[in-house]
Amino acid sequence: MTGQQDLIPPAKPVIGEAEIEAAVRVLRSGRVVQGPEVAAFEEEFSELVAGRHCVAVNSGTSALHLSLMALNIGPGDEVIVPSFSFAASANAVRLVGAEPVFADIEAGSFCLDPAAVEAAITPRTVAIMPVHLYGHPAAMDKLMPIAERHNLAVVEDAAQAHGAALNGTPVGSFGAAGCFSFYPTKNMHSLEGGMITTGDPELARTLRLLRNQGMEQRYANEIVGANVRLTDVAAAIGRVQLQQLPEWTEQRRSNAKFLDSRITGAVTPPVADAARHVYHQYTIRVTGDRDGAQQKLLDRGVGNAVYYPTPIHRLKPYLGEDGKPGPWTLPETERAAREVISLPIHPSLSATDLERIADAVNSLEGSQ
Numbered sequence: 001m002t003g004q005q006d007l008i009p010p011a012k013p014v015i016g017e018a019e020i021e022a023a024v025r026v027l028r029s030g031r032v033v034q035g036p037e038v039a040a041f042e043e044e045f046s047e048l049v050a051g052r053h054c055v056a057v058n059s060g061t062s063a064l065h066l067s068l069m070a071l072n073i074g075p076g077d078e079v080i081v082p083s084f085s086f087a088a089s090a091n092a093v094r095l096v097g098a099e100p101v102f103a104d105i106e107a108g109s110f111c112l113d114p115a116a117v118e119a120a121i122t123p124r125t126v127a128i129m130p131v132h133l134y135g136h137p138a139a140m141d142k143l144m145p146i147a148e149r150h151n152l153a154v155v156e157d158a159a160q161a162h163g164a165a166l167n168g169t170p171v172g173s174f175g176a177a178g179c180f181s182f183y184p185t186k187n188m189h190s191l192e193g194g195m196i197t198t199g200d201p202e203l204a205r206t207l208r209l210l211r212n213q214g215m216e217q218r219y220a221n222e223i224v225g226a227n228v229r230l231t232d233v234a235a236a237i238g239r240v241q242l243q244q245l246p247e248w249t250e251q252r253r254s255n256a257k258f259l260d261s262r263i264t265g266a267v268t269p270p271v272a273d274a275a276r277h278v279y280h281q282y283t284i285r286v287t288g289d290r291d292g293a294q295q296k297l298l299d300r301g302v303g304n305a306v307y308y309p310t311p312i313h314r315l316k317p318y319l320g321e322d323g324k325p326g327p328w329t330l331p332e333t334e335r336a337a338r339e340v341i342s343l344p345i346h347p348s349l350s351a352t353d354l355e356r357i358a359d360a361v362n363s364l365e366g367s368q
Helices: 017-029 036-049 060-070 088-095 114-120 140-149 201-211 232-262 290-299 331-339 351-362
Strands: 053-057 078-082 099-103 125-128 153-157 177-181 194-198 282-285 340-343
Touching: 017 232, 036 053, 036 194, 036 232, 053 060, 053 201, 060 088, 060 153, 060 177, 060 194, 060 201, 078 088, 088 099, 099 114, 114 140, 125 140, 140 153, 194 201, 232 282, 232 351, 290 340, 290 351, 331 340
Parallel strands: 078 099, 078 125, 125 153, 153 177
Antiparallel strands: 053 194, 177 194, 282 340
8 A cells, every 4th residue: 555645636736936925025015905916917817818808806606606796697597507516606696596507517528518508498597607627618619609599698617727728719708707716726826716707898897896895986886796806915826826827737738648548447538629628637437436446546645536426406505495406307417426536637746646647547447
């Protein structure tokens, strides 16, 4: 058995000297909240999303929440979301008083199935929330025409997909709004934070009001808003990370290419045609005893995790009054929740680490 000290961690946030120096610089400046660093971070992040307006907030969940608020989505409305995602996707819908309607995912991408989305539309549907899960872009080339036909807003949950693209178009630049997270385990981080992207200048202004108590000028409140501002310390760290994102992304993609070529003991993550996968997670499928497979990987020093063992529609807040899931038919969602294991893919992996990961996966018995 490999010792704990030899464990390859499933994720490894980077906090280097440049990030520390940036934080100290801002602290010494005395401008620590919603100042020049936030403005610069927004401007620089815009280059990642085809020049869209960017509005920085304090988390990816706040980004989703404010986007729905700005689009006037609320009680009586339905928003189509995947159940195979982190709870924040559906929580944001509930936070504005709307109801999430769960649609199934594609087996390959783990993202919303366009056919399932169209089948889930009702007269109350006002929006679709595709999640670019694990860093793979959702099928926006099919989802956007569906939204246009039915006059639906599209809010992209791009929390895990910084720099991902489909047909050369970056995620976060398809819908009315795109939402990114800068949590420490993401492909880039600001310790904590989020970003909303939009092509609509009026929507961008509304979002800026909503994040700052509804005011653009101090004490001149125009609407009811919240306090979900990003600090300048976080923005300064995010700016440093953003500069390194291209290199880190290529390293993730290179790591994935190596694992694709070496792993035979499990189903490796397929990539859709014209999709640029940025591998926030490298997620394989195994059949049979997944708990046993995870333990075998740990015994060989390979950290791993399951994202997500319980689909959202089976979580307590989303159960019916009888304590059971609603009338959802989500076979691919249920299958993914049973089979997925995410392996280390972060840029800090060495060539030896990658060899160990592939060998450990190939040692699993009963995997397909």
